[in-house]
Amino acid sequence: MNKRKMFFRMITASLLRRRSRMIVALLSIAIGATILSGLVTIYYDVPRQMGAQFRNYGANMIFTPTDGSFTSADISQGKNCIDQKDIIGVTPYRYESLRMREQPVMAAGTDMAEAKLTSPYWSVEGEYPSAEGQILLGATLSEQFRLGTGDKVEIGFTPSADDNDETVVDSTKEFTVSGILETGGPEEDYVYMILSDLEELTGVSGKIDLAELSISAKSDKLKTYADKINSSVPTIRASLVKRVTESETTVLTKLQALVLLVTVVVLALTMICVATTMTAVVAERRREIGLRKAIGASNSSIIKEFMGEGMLLGAVGGIIGSVLGYIFAQQVSINVFSSSISFMPLLVPITILVSVAVTGISCLLPIRSAASIEPALVLKGE
Amino acid sequence: MSLLELKNIYKIYGDLHALDDVNLKVEKGEWLSIMGPSGSGKSTMMNIIGCMDKPSKGEVLLDGVDIAKESAKNLTMIRRDKIGLIFQQFHLVSYLTAIENVMLAQYYHSVPDEKEALEALDRVGLADRAKHLPSQLSGGEQQRVCVARALINYPEIILADEPTGNLDDANEKIVVDLFHKLHNEGTTLIVVTHDPEVAEVAQRTVYLRNGRLHKETINQHFTGEIKFDNEVSV
Numbered sequence: 322m323n324k325r326k327m328f329f330r331m332i333t334a335s336l337l338r339r340r341s342r343m344i345v346a347l348l349s350i351a352i353g354a355t356i357l358s359g360l361v362t363i364y365y366d367v368p369r370q371m372g373a374q375f376r377n378y379g380a381n382m383i384f385t386p387t388d389g390s391f392t393s394a395d396i397s398q399g400k401n402c403i404d405q406k407d408i409i410g411v412t413p414y415r416y417e418s419l420r421m422r423e424q425p426v427m428a429a430g431t432d433m434a435e436a437k438l439t440s441p442y443w444s445v446e447g448e449y450p451s452a453e454g455q456i457l458l459g460a461t462l463s464e465q466f467r468l469g470t471g472d473k474v475e476i477g478f479t480p481s482a483d484d485n486d487e488t489v490v491d492s493t494k495e496f497t498v499s500g501i502l503e504t505g506g507p508e509e510d511y512v513y514m515i516l517s518d519l520e521e522l523t524g525v526s527g528k529i530d531l532a533e534l535s536i537s538a539k540s541d542k543l544k545t546y547a548d549k550i551n552s553s554v555p556t557i558r559a560s561l562v563k564r565v566t567e568s569e570t571t572v573l574t575k576l577q578a579l580v581l582l583v584t585v586v587v588l589a590l591t592m593i594c595v596a597t598t599m600t601a602v603v604a605e606r607r608r609e610i611g612l613r614k615a616i617g618a619s620n621s622s623i624i625k626e627f628m629g630e631g632m633l634l635g636a637v638g639g640i641i642g643s644v645l646g647y648i649f650a651q652q653v654s655i656n657v658f659s660s661s662i663s664f665m666p667l668l669v670p671i672t673i674l675v676s677v678a679v680t681g682i683s684c685l686l687p688i689r690s691a692a693s694i695e696p697a698l699v700l701k702g703e
Numbered sequence: 704m705s706l707l708e709l710k711n712i713y714k715i716y717g718d719l720h721a722l723d724d725v726n727l728k729v730e731k732g733e734w735l736s737i738m739g740p741s742g743s744g745k746s747t748m749m750n751i752i753g754c755m756d757k758p759s760k761g762e763v764l765l766d767g768v769d770i771a772k773e774s775a776k777n778l779t780m781i782r783r784d785k786i787g788l789i790f791q792q793f794h795l796v797s798y799l800t801a802i803e804n805v806m807l808a809q810y811y812h813s814v815p816d817e818k819e820a821l822e823a824l825d826r827v828g829l830a831d832r833a834k835h836l837p838s839q840l841s842g843g844e845q846q847r848v849c850v851a852r853a854l855i856n857y858p859e860i861i862l863a864d865e866p867t868g869n870l871d872d873a874n875e876k877i878v879v880d881l882f883h884k885l886h887n888e889g890t891t892l893i894v895v896t897h898d899p900e901v902a903e904v905a906q907r908t909v910y911l912r913n914g915r916l917h918k919e920t921i922n923q924h925f926t927g928e929i930k931f932d933n934e935v936s937v
Contacts, residue, residue: 615755
């Protein structure tokens with residue numbers, strides 16, 4: 322048997338055969354590692370989770386035309402400047418003034434599926450329009466015109482007097498109200514219909530007035546995207562919805578700082594706890610240390626053995642902490658954000674390494690005191 | 704040249720002279736007993752001979768080297784290479800098995816060798832208890848493991864501090880018989896004891912009182928075998 326084998330045999334024997342003693346130390350390390358691993362997981366997952374939460378508050382980027390209007394081809398060009406995995410939804414809007422029961426109303430033609438993604442806060446009583454000939458009626462208009470879900474209404478379009486386009490003629494179409502829209506905002510004053518319906522009514526297609534984008538990214542990245550689009554797509558002016566992006570950044574920064582602070586405090590507490598436990602372990606084993614020195618152990622051997630024990634304890638605590646930390650983070654995520662977190666494999670070796678390092682540092686003082694024990698104490702039987 | 708020579712050794716703690724001008728020679732292969740009442744300086748002398756303490760004054764020549772002048776690091780090396788220690792309270796590492804306790808001395812000395820450690824346990828009659836923890840062994844067995852640990856590195860001197868102090872008569876006899884065997888193999892033995900029966904087994908006994916060597920007796924009828932009162936023939 323070589324010395325290394327004997328070294329491991331000794332330190333594993335110390336941990337395994339002194340289970341009741343070492344369990345306290347292991348417990349403190351494992352709890353520290355659990356909270357560390359859990360909080361770091363949350364720290365890195367918070368932007369994603371919060372980003373998803375913020376996306377519920379609507380679009381965070383707007384495309385407006387630099388010159389009157391743009392087309393869906395322009396929007397596609399703009400979309401290509403954004404990492405596709407970051408895009409949650411891109412909703413084009415075309416606004417026109419229409420007639421409903423001979424009264425003017427503002428109508429918006431859009432892509433309903435995309436609108437659901439960029440404006441998840443919309444509350445719809447009934448259904449979103451799923452086919453041509455259906456409309457989503459703002460709550461104010463619904464009340465004004467006494468129209469409810471399932472009612473039919475005729476909507477007409479009259480080209481403006483100065484419109485020189487002779488192909489555009491006064492047209493009407495009957496629509497069914499598929500749902501009533503409640504947002505508590507200006508959207509309640511609009512009639513929403515599928516873009517092709519609006520194009521059919523107005524006789525003009527391919528024209529878009531505005532596009533709302535919901536992008537999963539922090540404000541810095543959003544700004545980079547906007548700059549890229551503004552420089553590479555001349556027909557589009559991309560701008561950020563600052564009330565959303567800035568509050569998102571502020572909340573995220575504060576939340577991450579809080580998590581970081583808690584992590585540091587937990588690490589410090591773990592170190593104190595481990596150092597206290599190791600001090601107790603050393604005090605309890607004074608006689609053994611004296612004996613080891615009496616039979617020929619050098620100070621460096623004693624340091625190596627205790628450090629080895631501490632580090633092994635740290636590694637075991639780190640492994641336990643990695644597993645429990647993931648479970649802890651998962652529970653926090655499910656209870657706070659109502660969604661599960663993604664497993665970060667890299668966090669396992671990092672947790673183990675940090676756990677070993679923290680245990681090692683915590684052991685330094687107790688081990689120094691162990692190395693200074695006089696072997697004569699053993700012979701004296703003190 | 705003597706294996707061990709103490710020349711004008713003093714150990715002074717404030718006003719207390721734990722050792723006061725002690726002179727002693729121990730020859731290679733000799734079996735020496737040190738006797739004396741509590742506080743006579745036996746433990747202090749053991750610590751100095753065992754390289755675990757240094758005298759305040761004087762020379763301690765071990766194999767011609769004055770260990771009183773050596774650094775703590777060198778003393779550790781000398782202790783590891785030349786001295787085997789046996790304690791009254793056995794002092795085995797509680798979470799290591801008998802064989803691991805023996806291998807511990809090998810580990811600090813050179814390289815652990817399980818086969819050799821098992822042979823050492825066999826010499827003290829404990830080969831079948833090699834995998835037992837100290838808590839699973841009797842006092843006598845623990846002391847025998849301690850003897851195996853002390854002799855595993857073939858030390859120049861085996862230094863035993865009250866080796867039979869915690870043993871019953873039967874185990875005391877086993878341990879003294881082991882010393883006898885070691886002595887016959889040429890090992891130098893220094894045994895500190897309160898027990899006259901154990902002391903008188905040695906070739907020579909020195910008596911300490913108030914830190915001074917008070918008396919020395921030579922065992923003219925040295926056999927190395929212990930005889931208890933009821934066995935002594937008049």
